[in-house]
Amino acid sequence: MNSELIGDKVILSGEGASELYNIGYYGRPRGDTLELSLTEASYLFEREKINICLNQNSLDFEEFFKISSIRMENFELKYLVYKDLKERGYYVQPSSTDFRLYPRGIRPGEAPAEYFVHVISERKPLSLTELTFFMETAENVRKGILLAVVDEESEITFYVVKRMMMKGGMNPVDNFKGSGTLLEDRVVIFDSKLAKSLYNNGFFGKLLEGRLQLSLVESAYLLKKKIIKIVDRSGNLLSLKKFTGTATKIEPTFRMKLNIYEDMRNNRMVVKTGFKFGSHFRVYKEIESMKSHLPHSEYLVHTIPDDHVFLLPEMSRAIRLAQSVRKQMIFAYIKDKKAQYIDIGRAKP
Template identity: 50%
Template sequence: MNNINTFSGSLSCEIVTLPIDSKEILYDTSYYGQPKDDILELTLIEAAYLIYKGKITVNSENKKLDFEGFMCEASRRTGNFEVKYIVFKDLRERGYFIKPGVTDFRVYPRGGSPGRTPSRYFVYVLSERQPMLLTDLVRQIITASNVKKELIMAVVDEESEITFYGARLRSMKGDMDNSRSVPAIRASLLEDRVMVWDSKSSAQLHNEFLYGKALDEIRLQLSLIEAAYLLGREVVEIMDSKGRILTPNDFADQAVMVESDFPKKLAVYKDLREKGMVVKTGYKFGSHYRVYKKVDPKKGMLHSEFLVHALDNNYIFNLSQLSRAVRLANSVKKQMIFAWESGETISYLEISRIKM
């Protein structure tokens, strides 16, 4: 110990050990490290921060490491070290107590501390350049949820700014009655959309059930997804341009040639509609769908609550693209939802920007 507030430690593998007399100042008061027998063990990130704060010095192979030397050594010993350090330092200086966790960190609520209150968050740290597997993120969410924690993604950009995101699995449910049946309606597949020719049928589908967009005062255009869903429910009978009646499989085969994402988009659309929601294109917002819990046909579609994007279950997120999607959704007061087929069901993931 060099002075009353500075302790000397030793680097060994991925921990720094300090004499037990450091416990009162570093652990009992500030919750750094973990006491073990007659020593205090620090993680490399905790040690780096305490070197920066002038609270400890660290020796490795009889050589004292300054902050630069320690950071370089630690980054060789553990992956993603520098971005984790940036997040640790940021949260510590915001007044949070932080401990190692099964994601990257366990973070206690403001006013809480280890041994006195439960931790509130599991923090998952990423560099903006890292690809993020959907399966990895879901595993982290489930891990946090199993112990009643909230998962926070901390993404560090190239200028070391941090963006925090809340991520959770959720259910989707609307208040529309989409179960009513109607007589079979004749329609035609033209190229990338389906046309309903009869004025009465067009009005019923559009005004009562909120499908399609009016071409004029008589005819109605349906998207490929809407048409496939209605065909599957035997609401429409669809013919191709030569007058041949198409089965659902025939229609799907032709739709895939126009839109490669058709199968996963249809699976998500079907699930949302059957959960009582109104689903319309989200193209203007860069997503597959904008989704409403309920729409009053007399008032029209005023404000959708969600943007929903359909994914493959092995999808890999590009974090820059994720940032754009979430920022846009939040800026227009919508929730950004990602959806994918999970066995026989559809899973939904909500990601939103949060302030820490």
Template identity: 35%
Template sequence: MKATFDGTAIRLGKEGHALYEQSGYGRPDPQGLRLSSQEALYLLHRQKIAFDDFTFDTLFAEFADQRNFLRSFLVYRDLRERGYVVQTGPHDFRVFRRGEKPGTGESLYLVRVLSERDPIRFEKLIEEVVASRNMRKQYVLAVVDDEDELTYYEIKLQKLAGAAAPVPPLSHHEAILVGKSAMVRVPAHSDLEQAGYGKRLDAERLMLSPVELLYLMGEDVLTLRRGGETISPADFLTLAQEGDREVVEKHKVYTELRGHAFTPRTGYKFGHHFRVYCGKNVHSDMLVHAVEKEAVLPMSVISRSVRMAHSVKKKMLFGAVHTTGIQFVEFARIKL
């Protein structure tokens, strides 16, 4: 089947409609069938079409100047060889359910193609996931590494549910400031410990971290003192920021997690802000990292985070902080 390329559009004659009707290639128009550059190169490689003026190598070289063409083609080819019908847009590709195609079925995935070094801009990512959700599609990142291998990530905006068991109220406590932390004199198995706060220093003393202090002070169940003087939550926040530039975002995410009756503990050993217990499980269920909504992280950093979370059988969530609340963004590797 002969194809033409005039430097702008790639077309097949009306005989090309069979490719559209049978396998969902291209977009029909009055002149025949218009192909994207990825479709044309793939069909040429599969010897389904031919050009008078181009071989596969020369056509590839022709398209190579298009922005990010190589990675885009690699993802297109991979999806096609997995048995999916793929069309361009509205992000990079829309992917139909296996066995379905335009005109007779609905697309399942909206796919954005990235390289391993591309930045993830959380504000833009959230906007695209919301748009996909409004269209009832799953949003997928297709990441191409430096060796041209592909990894797929499904991105979800998680609405956290409350824990099944109610949280008992806490009694009021007084704490003494020790550096950026605080010490509370309570017996073993106190209400604070049972609710998942603090680390035991000895049989009489419990140490509380800065985010725990900020939360408990905000809930008006703890008074913080230094040298007989009471320290306000605002003054302690200023003090805590001197040693931790992320403490504001961490405090907001911590507060949100506690509001769902979850138990956040430090996630330092996993390279993240919190490990989170969602119920009575002995092991934590999630790793959560607090970021500003405008934050930008390299895809390579997120990949390591997801790999770590999956290796210890936990979900990987980023808590994006903005003026209207916290948006939890889950990254999960998937096999298409």
């Protein structure tokens, strides 16, 4: 078998080349020859299945590795991920994204690939635009997205990215009426009957000795639904516009948070602050009763602007934390006036 490095491909010819393809699904047949990508060739070279020549002179692995690193962007990272997936027994093929990954135990041809794999350095920021482009491309051909993030010490973390529908089973709350007072940065309902009703039926706010302390998003939501009126400390009525204006001064991301809060509440979920988990919200599909303790919340939801850029160490931290408290990490944003939810979770392929 002859193998020659030409550009960013290794071209195999002679006996054995077709065997590599027929048995291992390496490379793409081109007439009588087989064309390997640099990652495939490195893998076979390191396993001593092939030798590689450049201008008919044999290369050693170190030489080949350095040349590959010059000829292919991100070569080291791609090779790490390719090798890792191969060693777990998967069939992996180069694709327009970095790789196509087949389901466990499935050979190319038996069934379609399951994931598009994107290899990313932890140092490279990832924009939401780029991520949704990945998702749309994959959705069009019914594949999933697997991000393979390589950290600076060459460890790989895999993430599955998918869209989420957020739906819960709560009944809407609308049969209570009353008013609250905006203090510095929260609204207090002093009427203890209303306070208890909102808390017990809608799970709004925090009850303190019969008073209800509402967050700004909760207050704006109830105001918009005409369930409560809000006055300032001097007793002046605040319009929704005035209230959201004040709230935005207190919290610059207020409107973004409110849009997502509202969408999830309208979809019958219970939405509470996620501060202790470093996210905007923790979300429950349904809460039967507030008599006992709150049940386990299923999601952490963090709102992001539609031009958000993910820093991967930060994303890693958020997802790792969500997982450690058995929640799904959801990133939410508004696109064309509609709320969108993306579920990013660690995967162990």
